[in-house]
Amino acid sequence: xxxxxxRQISGLTVRIEREVCIGSANCAKLAGDVFVLDPxxxxxxxxxxxxxxxxxxxxxxxxxxVDALVVLDAAGTRLVP
Numbered sequence: 111x112x113x114x115x116x117r118q119i120s121g122l123t124v125r126i127e128r129e130v131c132i133g134s135a136n137c138a139k140l141a142g143d144v145f146v147l148d149p150x151x152x153x154x155x156x157x158x159x160x161x162x163x164x165x166x167x168x169x170x171x172x173x174x175x176v177d178a179l180v181v182l183d184a185a186g187t188r189l190v191p
Contacts, residue, residue: 115154119144120161122189123182124171128152130178137179141170153178 115126124144133151137144144159144167171179171190181190 120164125180127178136173137170
């Protein structure tokens with residue numbers, strides 16, 4: 111599995127920088143339908159992550175204490191962090 115994962119969710123590009131993740135699981139607590147910790151305790155996308163409310167997705171990514179989650183809009187503008 112690569113150190114950076116990227117997926118389109120709710121019209122936004124969400125990037126997980128796995129080498130930065132410390133496994134706090136804050137993102138999974140807010141958006142468990144999108145994020146899950148793998149057996150190593152590092153965040154990853156659920157295999158069938160659905161589109162969710164944009165504000166909830168942004169909040170879930172924004173609570174990461176080490177900025178391991180990056181969100182870009184369709185124009186490539188960074189929304190989080």
